Amino acid sequence: MRLLLIFLLLPLFALADCDDTAMPNPNCIEPEKLQLRLGVGLGHRSNPLAGGRNFPYLLIPDVSYYGQHWFFDNGSLGYSIELAPAWQLSLLGRLNEEKGYFRRAHPSNVFSRYMFNSAEMVGPAQKDSQRPTLTIADVGARPTAVDAGLQLDWFSPQLQLKANLWQDVSSTYHGQHASLTAQHGWQSGQGYWQLHASLFWKSADLIQTYYGIEEDGQELSYERRSDSWQPELKLSFSYPLSTQWSALVFYRYRWLDNAMTDSPLVQEHTIRGWFVGLSYQFF
Numbered sequence: 001m002r003l004l005l006i007f008l009l010l011p012l013f014a015l016a017d018c019d020d021t022a023m024p025n026p027n028c029i030e031p032e033k034l035q036l037r038l039g040v041g042l043g044h045r046s047n048p049l050a051g052g053r054n055f056p057y058l059l060i061p062d063v064s065y066y067g068q069h070w071f072f073d074n075g076s077l078g079y080s081i082e083l084a085p086a087w088q089l090s091l092l093g094r095l096n097e098e099k100g101y102f103r104r105a106h107p108s109n110v111f112s113r114y115m116f117n118s119a120e121m122v123g124p125a126q127k128d129s130q131r132p133t134l135t136i137a138d139v140g141a142r143p144t145a146v147d148a149g150l151q152l153d154w155f156s157p158q159l160q161l162k163a164n165l166w167q168d169v170s171s172t173y174h175g176q177h178a179s180l181t182a183q184h185g186w187q188s189g190q191g192y193w194q195l196h197a198s199l200f201w202k203s204a205d206l207i208q209t210y211y212g213i214e215e216d217g218q219e220l221s222y223e224r225r226s227d228s229w230q231p232e233l234k235l236s237f238s239y240p241l242s243t244q245w246s247a248l249v250f251y252r253y254r255w256l257d258n259a260m261t262d263s264p265l266v267q268e269h270t271i272r273g274w275f276v277g278l279s280y281q282f283f
């Protein structure tokens with residue numbers, strides 16, 4: 001219902017214009033040119049796992065390059081072709097992000113896809129106010145997986161839709177995951193706004209590999225044989241201060257279903273991320 005409401009409201013906003021020099025769209029990419037930006041500020045992405053630490057957003061790199069067909073965008077390498085003026089198909093490869101909740105040094109935590117795009121707003125801290133029965137320190141290391149997938153984009157004057165389907169090509173979790181995102185940006189006198197409404201699907205094999213408990217000697221065990229559905233909303237705001245500096249704010253909120261929260265490793269029902277700071281564009 002939340003996602004349906006967002007889809008219905010999106011066309012009510014004015015469309016952002018890439019040619020607007022007074023208030024440039026930060027998501028417009030100049031082809032055949034390396035883009036390098038760095039976000040500096042304060043924020044974090046919460047970790048729903050027992051014993052997990054929130055990942056701080058203090059320095060956020062944003063690196064992309066789009067050629068005629070090949071492109072690199074924050075850890076994703078791809079090849080795209082234009083099917084029609086409003087349709088684009090891409091073949092992508094990247095590391096699976098799930099391990100990032102178990103290991104803070106994982107590349108998915110370094111390249112944030114949410115940069116331009118209360119009690120909850122606390123900095124990175126160990127969740128030890130109530131020590132859980134089982135934490136990520138009590139289970140074996142989770143594997144690093146490589147995903148390959150397809151992305152289909154559709155553009156209109158009011159809305160951009162993106163559909164992704166990913167397959168494990170490293171024979172790590174032997175599963176798939178997918179997402180559907182509606183994206184809309186609009187400009188106001190206060191800056192550039194962008195709203196995303198997404199729905200993520202993760203196969204039971206993926207959930208079992210990362211959140212299942214199978215080690216011998218554990219009092220708790222968990223095996224999940226059903227898929228997970230996770231809706232998410234994200235709102236971001238940017239305001240140009242000069243040709244290189246911009247003010248940046250974003251907030252994202254993802255809901256987790258029982259396929260994840262029934263695991264003894266998961267102690268929160270949501271994943272939240274926020275950032276407040278500045279962005280500097282090097283080139």
